[in-house]
Structure formats: structure tokens, C-alpha cells
Amino acid sequence: MLLLVTFAPIVAAVLIMLGLPARTTALAASALTLLTSVLLFFGFDSIAPGFQFVFTIPISTELRLNFALGVDGLSLLMILLGAIVLLAAVWFTGEIEHHENAFYACLLLIAGGAIGAFASLNLFFFYAFHELALIPTFLLIGIWGTGNRRAAAWKVTIYLALGSVILLVGLIMLYRAVPSSARSLDLRVLQAAASAGQIAPAMQSSIYLVLLIGFGTLISLVPFHTWAPEAYASAPAPAAMLHAGVLKKFGLYGLLRLALPLLPDGARHWSGLLLVLLLANIIYIGLVTIAQRRLDWMLGYSSVMHMGYIFLGIASANILGTTGAAILMFAHGLSIALLFAITGEIRKRVPSLDFDAMGGLAKQMPLAAFAFGLGVFAAIGLPGFSNFAAEIMVVFGAFRNGFNYQHFHIFQWAAFLALWGVVISAVYMLRAYRRAFFGSSPEPEVVVADIRSGFRFPIALLVAASILFGFFPQIAVQRIAPAFRNYFTASQ
């Protein structure tokens, strides 16, 4: 089953390039992926320890290289996210003027690569799957993008390529840090080595820093973030949905999967630096977002800002914060995908996404306004959406770290500032919503058509998933928390 989830999109991409009808094949493959990942998610045994649905093909005993897939609660939730956003993104893809099949193939490859990376138990394939997903992203922006697409494509390519190379260096360092008898690219072996204390603390610190910069660039951690808003503003909507929603989570997933359990001393050593950077993501980028004057740029920056909360959960290094971070990755993926999807539809209809040139769209596009409003309120953490449940856990987790009421530790202050970020995000999101949708229209005589009623399905899919985990977060918590409990008991 896990094999099916991983390869259905990739095989479908190949088939589309070979000439099968693009949209139908893509829809069928993504529906299949979603169905299978839902079955996996609910078939997962939340009590049994370790990875489940493990599937291994030995490739070379000499190189000690296996193709190994397997999931725990964390990877499962990410796979589910990938499958949901893939289906929504494919559904939202409208008329493509040229090379339609290549466009769909790229979308499927992004999702397939991301899902493959989430399911891989071997570092080699973990990395390779991510590269597989990254390349189509560049192509989608460079070929089908809007605005200054060439420049944006080059910028994102250079940034992410550099980020990947730094990440690669970090992974190689990690591989070599273990005594040569125990060397392996298999995560489970590495984890055993790490809990046996085979990675020296000093080594951990340097590897952690390299990984943090590498993954951080991919996740748009300040100050490596400036590629993100520009790329999302230029990317076609489905590409932005998949990248911001799913692929970007690869870096965060990597930190949770590798950096925390394998390098606990490194994580402790750099926690001060990480806190400063993530607060910059929240407060500083929050302020930058307030100053944006275009809808697409505002969304791009908001997505950068919300990464700060996920980092906060990771930095808090306890089961509560990291579980919250995992759920927030999921929640953010859904809400940002919805927002980018609707913005893409608006971009096709209005001459400019400048706030000064917009207004009154709610009258003309009630469905779009409703959907966008749901995305806005999900993004600003309104209770009922999974973003809220996750943010609660992240903030509580961070606050708990080193709590002492005689004297506040840095984490308590970080939690305070992060909460102020919630006010900031309400300010820019509601301001944007009001400028674009409320008030009077700048050109009332021009008729703007609402989005197609067929798009109700992907909207409902994204919203329903968010609300399900918002009302019943325990479904996700009981699957994810055991994985982290192992990490933190092992490392202490």
C-alpha cells in the first residue's frame, strides 16, 4: 500500500508524458493516492511501536543501501497532506495553454517526490525524492509562471539548489559521524546509533548547524527566506499550492525526523539561535507582511511567517511542542493551499492584485469570498480549524520548556512574542480580506465571474480535512505522539 501511495503519482506522471489524457489520468492517480493514504492513516496502529507498513528492497549489500519505505504517525500525516493537496491542486488546474501534459506531470512529480521523501527510511532516497520534487517546481515557475517569472525561477532555483547542497553536506557529515562499523544510511540504524551515544556532542553541534541552514533555506527561515514571496507570486496557483503546502514541509519534516532524534545535543546547543531566527520569522516577517500591498505577495510572506510557529514547536523539544508542530505543518499546508488556489482564480479575472485596485469582490464572487474567508480564518488560527489546535500545542509546548515562575526562561518570552504574532497575523489577513473582498468595487460595471461551482469539491476537501482535525485533534495526536515519546525518552 505504501508503495502504491508513493509511486502512483510518479507512474501517472510518466504515463502522461507517454500520451495518456493528462487531466483524467492526473485526477485518477491523485484520487487513488488520497484513498490509499486515508486507508493507511486509519489502518495505522497507534499503539504498536516503530515504523509500520515497512517495505524493503535490498539494492546493494556491498554499499549497505536499501530501498526502504515505512511510516510512523508523523510521516503518515505528511503523506495524507500531500495526497489531499495534490488532488486539490490537480482539480484547480484550469486551462493550460501549452504543454498541458508536462504541466500535470510536473504537479504529480512534486507530490510524488514529497510523499516519497516522507515515506523513505533511507537517507539516500529521502534526499533523492526531494530532488525529484524540486526540479519540477523550478520548471513550473519558469515556464508557466506569471509576472517576472524568469527572474523568480532563477532566484528560487539558486536558493533551493544551494539549500539542498548544504543539506547534502550535512547528511554526509551525519553519515560519517558514526563509527565506520555502524555506518548506514538507514534511519533506524542511525537512530539506534544515536541513542547508543555514538555521535559526539561537538560533532552533533556542527552537523546540526549545517542541517539547520540547509533545511532552513528550503523552509524560508529568516534570513534565507527572500526567495519565497517572489516565487509564490510568480508560480501558477497549483504549483504554489503544492510547494507551499507540501514540499516546503520537507525541511521541517527533516528537522523533526533527523535533527531532533539524532542530534539532541546539537539541538540544545543551538536552541538560542533557532529561537532568535524563528522569532524573526514571526515578528519581523509579520511586520513585513503588514506592509505588503499586493495580495499574492502578502500570502507569500504570511506563509514565511507561519513557518516560525512550526519552528517554535520544533525548538521547544518536548512531545507537546513537536506534536503541535507536526499538526501545524498539516494545518498550514491545507490553509495556504486554499488561499493560493483562490488567489490564482482571482488573478485570472482581475487586472491587478494590488490592494488599491481591488475591492468588493465578495459581491461578484460569493463562492470565492466564502472559500477565501475560510482560508483566512484557518490561517489566523480560529478555533475549529486544525491550525488552532496545533498552535495551542506549540505555544503550550514552548511555554512549558524550562518553566519556573520565579524567573522566566527564554522560552516563556518566546511563547509570549509568538502569541503577539497571532495578533499580527489577524491584522494583515483581515486587512487583505477587507481590501480585496469588501467595500465597493473599483469598477462596478465590469462583471467578474465567480469561480466554477465544480471547484466546491476541492475547497470542501481542504476545509473538511482542516475542520476534522480541528474538532478532533486527538485522532492525529494519538498517532504522532508515540513517535516523539520515543525520541525524547531515548535522548534523555
Next chain:
Amino acid sequence: MSVIQWLVLLAPLAGAAIIALVTRRTHSLSAFISVVTVLISFVCSCIVFAKPEISVTEIPWIEIHGFLRVPIGFTLDSLSKTMLVLVSGVGALIHIYSLGYMRDDPGNSRYFASLSLFMFSMLGIVLANNFVMMFIFWELVGLCSYLLIGHWFERDSAAAAAKKAFITNRIGDFGFMLGILMVWGATGSVVFDDIIPQLWRVTSNPTFLTICVLLIFCGAVGKSAQFPLHVWLPDAMEGPTPISALIHAATMVAAGVYMLVRVGFLVQASPDALGVIAWIGTITAVMAALIATQQDDIKRILAYSTLSQLGYMIMAVGLASGEAAMFHLFTHAFFKALLFLGAGSVLVALHHEQDIWKMGGQGRNLFLTFITFGVGMLALIGCPPFAGFFSKDAILSLAYNRNPTIFALALLTAFLTAFYMMRLFVVVFFGKPRSSVARTSREAPTSMLIPLVVLAVLALIGGFNFFARHFLTVPHERDAAQFVPGLALVAMLLGATGAIFLYRGRESDPFSLAILRKKFYFDEFYRALINATQELPARISAFIDRWVIDATAVRGTSGATWSLGALLRLMQVGNLQAYAFIFGLGIVWIIYFALFR
């Protein structure tokens, strides 16, 4: 029993969901569903109320053993039961009234869906047995107020008011959440019943306790619109009038007071914090009453009167009497809903003319509205035997016993209240009609008049012991001075007769005090403050991001770009696909050499 208890809460949610998903195109059906669900909720509330049992129901929401346990938990005790009946009862009347008021509105379904959601959220606050659950419904109330205040979103003023309400509330909620975090940090729980045995951990450190209580109080300051976060409430008048009635009477603003009473075990433990709370309430009461004397918009006058009355309730909380606060909340719900619905009836008759100086002489045209509005007005100014007299007297006696300065200010507020309400009453209902719409006004439809009559009866009997004691502990201030009610009466009579003398037969306001008309310049001050603390840093940050960070990074990477570009030129391929492909191959090559050689 448990089914009924769940129905109280979930019937309105189901109503909202059905309207949003199924019946949104059929307006009359949507309205019908909304009214039926709120009536179900009301009937179930009454059944729950009639049974004496006290119970707690919990199902897990988030549970990570050893860290955090947040249940979806509901408490049924005498406090929450009374609030259930009050909220669903007043809510039901407002639903019925809305049938008439919103009959021809194109956004009718959206209105009723939001209204049902509002009931759900407010009932959730009432039932919550832990801080996080309360916060959840608290935020949802904020959302509903956003939707309803911004109901006529094409109007710029309505869209702005909705945003202002939500964000101001968020600022208060920021403090609230911090307070919750601190209490949780110290006691290890967010559930009220689990906090109580651990409370010594907080109370053993008085400074910490005071900070906790004041942070939690921030939530109430936002939601109950106390100084200095009161600015959203008058602007919230942009919403349809029944919404004003709902927000001002039994829901939303009452939530803040209710929350403080609910967590009284914590609040009452800190004398320092209580002092601050009492003074915030007093300042709000006096300030809002002063502003109200110089407003010309009928709804805004009522809005400021709400602020002022909430100030009384917060004052009572600060003077350590949750009973007095709840008593005033209870009677206020009736007469304030009555006043707003009465104002709505006037507005419908006058085609939404809100300036009181364009009204006049409505006593003859709108006789029933006139009578019921009069009852509400007398209750508000504390004229015996109407409901407001008893509850206000309870607070005044309390203040007299605890803090003479606050008592004096409370008395001043009573005087001002009588003055501005009588001014409103005289200008709107007496004299000659001062505009063409005022001359031809006609009484509203029956569905709007029934709630007026019901509320008028409640505003008349609500304060008497024989009625109120079924619902709450009517506070009894021991050794209260006998002359306190007398003083209150004198203040009221002075204010009322002063207003009659000054405003009888006037065509326009003889006074114009800029500072009161401009509401003490709060909006202007906040605009400057936001510019200085938010807009300016935002612009500077955006500038830095673009011209420093991005520019440096681009310069740094341009070396890499250049060399890559040169490499690509060398290989005679200039396009992105080829680059991407080579990049991928190169990575695999590097891995191979680094790891396996």
C-alpha cells in the same frame, strides 16, 4: 438528560450548518430553521434548569499524558444554568424579532446562519469547564461578531467596524491566553476543577498571581469593551440592530463578566488585581456616560450606555461581589435588549434614519414602541420599581461599603445615565417630527412587537426578589446604609428632570462639547499609536527585507549564479530544463563519491 444537555449547545450549530450547506438559497426556510433551533435550545435549557442536579461532562479533545489535558468539558451548575436560560431566552426573542427586521434583506440566510453560530458560541462559553474550551468559544464569538457587524460588507464603514471589533478582541485575547498559559504553567491544568486544589501554587506568589489575574482580565476588557479596549463597541453599531441587541444584552459583552465570575476562585484571590479591576470598571462607567450625553445617533447613545453599565458590572466584580455583577448582568440583559429592539423598531419606521435630531414626536406614531421603550429607559436609569433599580442599588450599596470614591463616581454615573437617557427619550418621542420620514412613520410588524412586549414585562419584574431568586443569589449587602437608595433616587431625578428642562421642544442640541463629541479622542490617539508602533516598523521592516537582506543575499549568490551561468554557457545549454536535469545528475554523482568511495 445528557441528550438534552447536548441539544442546548448543538441545536444552534446544526441550524447554522444546515443553513450554510443546504438552505442558503431559500431565505424564509433559513430563517425558520434558525428560529426553530434556538427555540429547541431554549426549551432544553429550561428543562436543564428545572433539574437540580450539578454535573460535569467531559470527552477528550487533546490529551498528551504528563503535559496537557484539554477536554471538551461542560459544567452544569446554578451559574451556568441561569446563563443558559438567559442567553437562549433573550437570543430566541431576538431571532423572532429578526424575522421581521431582516425580512427583505438579500443576505438573509447568511444573517441567520451567523446568528445561529453566535448562539452556539455563546452557549459554549457558558458551559465550558476549562480555560481552553472557554477560549475556543470566546474566539468563535469574536468571529460571529465579525460576520454580523460586517453583514452589510459593501459599506466601507461596516467592513472597517467588523475588522476593528475582531482585532481589538484579539488584543484582549492575547492577554487572556498569556494568563491561561501562566496559570497552566503553575498548576499544570487548564480545567477549573483541577486548578482549585493546586491554587496554592499560584497564590503563594502574590506578584505572579496578580499578573495572572490581570492578564486573564485583559480578555474581559476586550470582550466586555472596557477602557482602554472599548473603542470597538460603538463602531459595532454598523451591524443590523438586532445584532446590536444580541451583542449588548445577553451575549458577547456579557461573556467577559461571566468569565470573571466563573473563574472567581482565581480573581478573588488577588486583592491588588481586584483594585485594578474595580477602577477600570469605574473609569469605563463614568467615561462612557459622559460621552453618551453628547451623541446624536440613537444606536450610539445606547452603545455608550452599554459600556457604562458594563463598567458597573466590572466594578462589582472588582469589589469582590460576583453576585452583584451577575444580578446586574441579568436585569441589564432584559432592558438593554428591549431598548435596542425598540430603537430598531423606530429605525424601521424611519427608514434607517439614526440621527435623533431628525426624529421627534414618535410617541404618537409608534405608540407601542413608545411605551415599551419607556419601560426600558426607566429600568436603565434605575427608577423603582423597574429591574435596573434593584441591581444598580446592589452595586451602589456595595461600593458604599467598600470604597467611598468609587461610590461617588458610581453615583455620578447614575446621574449622567438618567440625563442622557431622558435626553434621548424626549428628543425622539416628544415634540414635533423634524423630518419628512418622521411625520409618516408607521408601527413595525407583529413579529417585532411581540419580543418588545415580552422584554418589557421582564424589565418590569426582573429585579424583584420573587422573580430573580429563582435564577440567582440576589445579593444582600449587610449593614448597607439606608440612604443609599435614596441618594440614587435623587441622582436619577436630578438627571432626568435636568434633561427634560434642557431638551424639551428643542430643534437641535444647545450644547456642543468637542471633547465628548470626539469621544475623548480615543480613535485619533489609537490611530497615531498604531502608525507609530505598527505601520512605521512594518514599512521599515519591508524596506530592510527588500533592500538589505534580499539585496545582500542576491549579491552573495550572484557569484554562484555567475559561475553556474558560465558553466552552462560552456556546455552550450542555456535553458532551465537542462540545468535542472544536470543539477539532479550532479547531486547523485556527489553522493555516490562522498559515501561509497
